[in-house]
Amino acid sequence: MVSNSKNIALLVGVAVVSSAVTWGLTKSLSGTSGNETLLEVAEPTVVEAVEPAPAEVSPALADGLKATYWAQRSAEYEATVEALYDLARKNLDEALEDPTWSAYDGGTGDFADKPPAVILDVDETVLNHAELQAWGLMPGNRISRKTLYEFFDEANSPAIKPALAFTKYAASKGVKVFYVTNRLAPAEEATRRNLEKHGFPIDDSMDTVLLKEEKEEWTSKKETRWAHIAQDYRILLLIGDNLGDVAEGIYDTPEARLAIVEDNRDAFGKTRIVIPNPLYGSFEGAAYGFNYGKPDTEKVADMVSQMDIWVPKVEEEEAAE
Numbered sequence: 397m398v399s400n401s402k403n404i405a406l407l408v409g410v411a412v413v414s415s416a417v418t419w420g421l422t423k424s425l426s427g428t429s430g431n432e433t434l435l436e437v438a439e440p441t442v443v444e445a446v447e448p449a450p451a452e453v454s455p456a457l458a459d460g461l462k463a464t465y466w467a468q469r470s471a472e473y474e475a476t477v478e479a480l481y482d483l484a485r486k487n488l489d490e491a492l493e494d495p496t497w498s499a500y501d502g503g504t505g506d507f508a509d510k511p512p513a514v515i516l517d518v519d520e521t522v523l524n525h526a527e528l529q530a531w532g533l534m535p536g537n538r539i540s541r542k543t544l545y546e547f548f549d550e551a552n553s554p555a556i557k558p559a560l561a562f563t564k565y566a567a568s569k570g571v572k573v574f575y576v577t578n579r580l581a582p583a584e585e586a587t588r589r590n591l592e593k594h595g596f597p598i599d600d601s602m603d604t605v606l607l608k609e610e611k612e613e614w615t616s617k618k619e620t621r622w623a624h625i626a627q628d629y630r631i632l633l634l635i636g637d638n639l640g641d642v643a644e645g646i647y648d649t650p651e652a653r654l655a656i657v658e659d660n661r662d663a664f665g666k667t668r669i670v671i672p673n674p675l676y677g678s679f680e681g682a683a684y685g686f687n688y689g690k691p692d693t694e695k696v697a698d699m700v701s702q703m704d705i706w707v708p709k710v711e712e713e714e715a716a717e
């Protein structure tokens with residue numbers, strides 16, 4: 397097994413040789429920065445080319461391109477999300493028939509006589525904002541809080557169609573649909589506008605779009621908002637692309653986060669449904685201790701150092717010589 401420091405060096409070496417201008421070693425799409433969703437992209441780093449080469453995206457950036465393309469254009473993404481929302485619909489039917497079914501009650505055990513509700517995250521769960529991330533991948537662009545909220549304010553994010561069908565189905569069954577998002581409170585009007593544009597069910601008689609910091613205790617950790625809803629509703633399902641959309645205690649090490657899934661395998665796919673999002677999320681922050689201010693090169697090193705990386709035998713033999 398070759399040390400990961402060697403693999404990091406190899407990664408850097410590839411970027412240097414192949415690019416006259418390397419746009420950093422990676423793009424970093426973070427799920428939360430402090431208390432907000434932010435997308436961080438490495439500053440361009442001009443390096444000496446070993447041999448003349450056309451400007452091109454670095455290999456690491458190309459991975460970001462593939463993830464964004466996959467979420468925006470691939471049939472595989474569409475098929476995966478369709479399957480998951482189909483599962484959600486079947487689970488919803490089962491939950492409505494089972495008075496003991498609860499995704500979250502705040503530990504009270506008090507839900508049997510309450511009307512049913514489902515809770516969904518917004519970004520990459522019901523709305524797709526890969527378009528913003530695609531902009532962020534282009535040379536010279538850097539997504540900041542300003543661009544993020546300008547994008548939100550336009551309210552033009554496409555609907556994730558299976559999510560739209562699911563929420564309409566839930567509403568048709570008398571299930572209250574709540575949207576719990578870590579977009580900040582000032583984005584509420586635009587978020588509602590975007591959801592309403594597609595016909596997502598929104599209750600006019602009460603607030604069912606709950607943003608971060610609408611109330612002081614509504615932090616990035618969504619449990620306080622689940623507890624708020626659970627006071628009056630039986631929560632049947634939690635659906636989201638980020639582990640924090642469906643589980644507590646997620647701001648921890650990668651191992652601890654995996655243990656959350658390992659210890660609750662019965663819940664995942666039943667009361668908790670995770671929608672794939674390879675673009676950004678707390679999975680990435682966990683890789684570098686949620687230290688979003690770290691230089692991008694260190695974030696890359698942290699992530700690479702945790703990966704199992706195959707090494708061809710030929711290389712090992714050459715290294716031994």
Ligand SMILES: [Mg+2]
Nearest residue numbers: 517519520637
């Ligand atoms: Mg999300």
